[in-house]
Amino acid sequence: NGWNMPTGVTKIANEVHGLHMLVLVVVTVIGILVFGAMIYSIIMHRRSKNPKPADFHESVKVEIAWTIIPFIILIALAVPAAGTLIEMEDTRNSEMTVKITGYQWKWQYEYVGEDVSFFSTLAQTSNAARQLHSGIDPKSVANYLVEVDNELVLPVGKKIRFLITANDVIHAWWVPEFAVKKDAIPGYINEVWTKIEQPGTYRGVCAELCGRDHGFMPIVVRAVPEEEYKAFLAEKKGGKPAEVAAAATTASDAAPVPAAAPA
Numbered sequence: 001n002g003w004n005m006p007t008g009v010t011k012i013a014n015e016v017h018g019l020h021m022l023v024l025v026v027v028t029v030i031g032i033l034v035f036g037a038m039i040y041s042i043i044m045h046r047r048s049k050n051p052k053p054a055d056f057h058e059s060v061k062v063e064i065a066w067t068i069i070p071f072i073i074l075i076a077l078a079v080p081a082a083g084t085l086i087e088m089e090d091t092r093n094s095e096m097t098v099k100i101t102g103y104q105w106k107w108q109y110e111y112v113g114e115d116v117s118f119f120s121t122l123a124q125t126s127n128a129a130r131q132l133h134s135g136i137d138p139k140s141v142a143n144y145l146v147e148v149d150n151e152l153v154l155p156v157g158k159k160i161r162f163l164i165t166a167n168d169v170i171h172a173w174w175v176p177e178f179a180v181k182k183d184a185i186p187g188y189i190n191e192v193w194t195k196i197e198q199p200g201t202y203r204g205v206c207a208e209l210c211g212r213d214h215g216f217m218p219i220v221v222r223a224v225p226e227e228e229y230k231a232f233l234a235e236k237k238g239g240k241p242a243e244v245a246a247a248a249t250t251a252s253d254a255a256p257v258p259a260a261a262p263a
Contacts, residue, residue: 005017005020005176006176006177008176008177008178008179009177009178009196009197009198009200009202009223010177010178010179010194010195010196010197011195011197012084012087012088012178012179012180012194013176013177013178013179015084015087015179016084016179017179019077019080019081019084022077022080023077026073026077030073088179088192088193089191089192090193091161091191091192091193093159094159094160094161094193095158095159095160096111096112096113096155096158096159096160096161097111097112097113097160097161097162097163098110098111098112098152098154098160098161098162098163099112099162099163099164099165100162100163100164100165100173100184101165101166101167101184102164102165102166102167102168102171102172102173102184102206102210102217103119103166103167103168104168104169104210104211104213104217105121105122105206105210105211105213105214105216105217106119106120106121106122106217107119107120107121107152107173107217107219108120108167109150109152111233112163114233114237115237116233116236116237118150118236119150120148120149120150120151120152120219120220121148121149121150121217122145122147122148122149122216122217122218123143123147123148123149124149125141125142125147126138126141126143126144126145126146126147126216127216129141129144130145130216143203145215145216145218146203146205146218146220147218147220148218148219148220151201151220151221151222152219152220152221152222153221153222153223153224153228153229153232154196154221154222154223154224154229155196155223155224155225155226155229156196156197156198156199156223156224156225156226157195157196157197157226158195158196158226159193159194159195160193160194160195160196161191161192161193162180162182162191162192162193162194163189163190163191164182164183164184164189164190164191164192165184165185165186165187165188165189165190166184166185166186167186168186169186169210169211170183170184170185170186170208170210171183171184171206171208171210171217172184172206172207172208173204173206173207173219174204174205174206174207174219175194175202175203175204175219175221176204177202178194178196178202178221180192180194181207183208184208196221196223198223199223199224199225200222200223201220201221201222201223202220202221202222202223203218203219203220203221204218204219204220204221205217205218205219206218206219
């Protein structure tokens with residue numbers, strides 16, 4: 001119901017969610033055992049019930065046990081977590097690259113090799129409603145403060161590499177459903193990747209305090225099928241997306257049909 005981490009729409013996001021749930025279960029069990037032992041000791045060994053304190057020292061077996069058991073738990077959690085972290089940083093064999101540059105307070109997206117670049121800023125509807133004495137009820141604005149004028153459009157089913165940097169101060173590009181969160185640092189380029197499995201619109205924010213309008217530079221990613229993505233690129237290049245989509249459909253319909261096998 002919105003209280004838990006989202007499962008996401010990428011393989012990495014699902015792995016991160018699985019690790020999150022695993023750790024949550026482990027720490028819950030540990031918390032129950034520790035606080036249960038504390039409460040039991042407080043009640044059963046209180047001074048009014050046992051006025052004479054026990055006369056014993058530490059147990060070597062207990063010392064060994066509560067040293068080894070946490071070590072085993074940490075190793076059991078570290079192995080899958082390390083595998084996921086390594087996978088998150090592996091940008092090899094990417095099928096396309098998008099350069100992301102953070103500004104105060106907007107994002108610039110450049111489709112490397114496609115000669116397409118544009119800025120993405122807070123939608124005017126949200127920008128107007130956030131102004132003091134605007135007279136606009138923010139609740140009446142759809143996707144208040146998480147809508148933009150230009151969405152980042154990406155194809156589903158492709159491994160996409162992001163090159164993330166900044167032009168002025170440190171920002172951070174974060175989309176929870178992708179499990180992608182990377183700092184945008186001036187003079188430095190960070191790499192990360194994603195492969196979106198489901199079409200849809202996914203929203204994020206700048207996750208680094210970057211100035212007084214930090215809360216007004218949202219991220220909106222629209223994941224679409226390959227044909228729609230090509231039409232989007234054609235439109236950005238000045239082409240006619242309808243003709244591109246029609247051509248793609250025609251080419252698909254015109255594909256040769258294999259001959260039937262002889263009876």
